[in-house]
Amino acid sequence: MSLRLSARGRATAGKRLLRVVGLMTLACFTAIVRAEPVPVSPQVTDLTSDSELMISYRHQEHMWQTPDGALHLLINHGTLRPNPGLVLFSSFDGGGTWLAEIGFARTDRNSTADGLLDGTTLSVVYGDTRGGVVFAQLSYDSTLRSWTLHRTESVFKASGLQPYNPTLAFDDAGVAWCSFALLNNANDAIHLRWIYRPTEGTWLDTGVIVGPTDNVSRERSARPVRIPGGMGLIYRVQKSTYWTTRANSAPPAFLSEPVLIEVGSARTSRADPYASHFSVVADDGGHLHLAILDDAYVMYLRYSMLDGTWSPARRIDSDGSSSYPQIGLANGQVQLAMSLSWRGGALYLSNDYGETFDAAFALRLPAPPDGVSYKTPRLESPSRSSGTLAIVQQYEDDKLQRLMVFKVPVP
Numbered sequence: 001m002s003l004r005l006s007a008r009g010r011a012t013a014g015k016r017l018l019r020v021v022g023l024m025t026l027a028c029f030t031a032i033v034r035a036e037p038v039p040v041s042p043q044v045t046d047l048t049s050d051s052e053l054m055i056s057y058r059h060q061e062h063m064w065q066t067p068d069g070a071l072h073l074l075i076n077h078g079t080l081r082p083n084p085g086l087v088l089f090s091s092f093d094g095g096g097t098w099l100a101e102i103g104f105a106r107t108d109r110n111s112t113a114d115g116l117l118d119g120t121t122l123s124v125v126y127g128d129t130r131g132g133v134v135f136a137q138l139s140y141d142s143t144l145r146s147w148t149l150h151r152t153e154s155v156f157k158a159s160g161l162q163p164y165n166p167t168l169a170f171d172d173a174g175v176a177w178c179s180f181a182l183l184n185n186a187n188d189a190i191h192l193r194w195i196y197r198p199t200e201g202t203w204l205d206t207g208v209i210v211g212p213t214d215n216v217s218r219e220r221s222a223r224p225v226r227i228p229g230g231m232g233l234i235y236r237v238q239k240s241t242y243w244t245t246r247a248n249s250a251p252p253a254f255l256s257e258p259v260l261i262e263v264g265s266a267r268t269s270r271a272d273p274y275a276s277h278f279s280v281v282a283d284d285g286g287h288l289h290l291a292i293l294d295d296a297y298v299m300y301l302r303y304s305m306l307d308g309t310w311s312p313a314r315r316i317d318s319d320g321s322s323s324y325p326q327i328g329l330a331n332g333q334v335q336l337a338m339s340l341s342w343r344g345g346a347l348y349l350s351n352d353y354g355e356t357f358d359a360a361f362a363l364r365l366p367a368p369p370d371g372v373s374y375k376t377p378r379l380e381s382p383s384r385s386s387g388t389l390a391i392v393q394q395y396e397d398d399k400l401q402r403l404m405v406f407k408v409p410v411p
Helices: 007-032
Strands: 037-038 042-049 064-066 072-078 086-090 099-103 113-118 120-129 132-141 148-159 161-170 176-184 190-199 202-214 219-226 230-237 240-247 259-263 278-283 288-295 296-305 323-330 332-340 345-348 360-363 388-395 400-407
Touching: 007 120, 037 332, 037 400, 042 072, 042 388, 072 113, 099 148, 113 161, 120 161, 120 176, 132 176, 148 176, 148 190, 148 202, 176 219, 176 230, 190 219, 190 230, 202 230, 219 278, 230 278, 230 288, 259 296, 288 323, 288 332, 296 332, 332 388, 360 400
Parallel strands: 037 360, 161 219, 278 323
Antiparallel strands: 042 400, 064 072, 072 086, 086 099, 113 120, 120 132, 132 148, 161 176, 176 190, 190 202, 219 230, 230 240, 240 259, 278 288, 288 296, 323 332, 332 345, 345 360, 388 400
């Protein structure tokens, strides 16, 4: 039998060879794209609490990394002594062991807080036991590895009204803005308020009521975020997410007509009781990155500060069992962490400003021994970090809330 091919045969064989090579290349490329996430196992920390609100809520920030690499975490310590209520802890070994630094007076197991780190200055707002919102400002000394509390100020307090879930941001003119939900104790009506601090020690109510006022549910939370020349406000009412803005030159009571940026579809069985399961971070390239939990799926949106528009929401995870999303920047990449209940968690990374996300790491939970439950798997991580990324996860151990830490080697 002759092995020589005609010109036509050689052409046909060449096409087949190219097709085979192409399929092999596609298979290899697919294998690379679909590489398995790198597993990361946790380390138990020495942090405990008897409050389920230990690191609540998702739209608030509780964890930061200072320029010296130290980690700092503001938790609700519950009724545990010493230092009940809200306590600021620091870690110098990547999140394994923690030292109590500052306790916040007149806080209890129901208090929650939000903070903003600027260099070594930490500004915090929190709810106190007298029915008010308090602002505190602290500074960090990397040589002494300690914090100093410099001032506290009353943000808001009114008879018969109960504020909760406060959040904080500064605009680029140095004015602080605070938003929180406000409950009327007489009729259970609730709405979102908008307060500002034009000068040190002075907080003024703009009189603005954000969103509707009703007593249908407490499902509403808001987060201010700085944008060039002004301030933006992301807020949720039940399962819908809105965006409104103001320019620094505008009157304090001005907010633009709100834009509906995501319509949720969460079922009642998976309801978010305070509409707080969202997280946002600004990058250095002119974008906001927003993660929202919607019916056990994590949705992602990106805002362009250049043209002032939001991208359509798109789903990042795939199996519909996610919860407690946390977004931030790790070594310059957008990092999006989420809990997968008893199956652990996932960390997605984007190195193209959120155009694409890869499932880079799998947060693996050990089999729970007797008395341990993963029913409250809240996650917390710094909004900006360098080096190894520390992600803490809450769990229950013999009726105490505890934290474990995943030390993730983000490239």
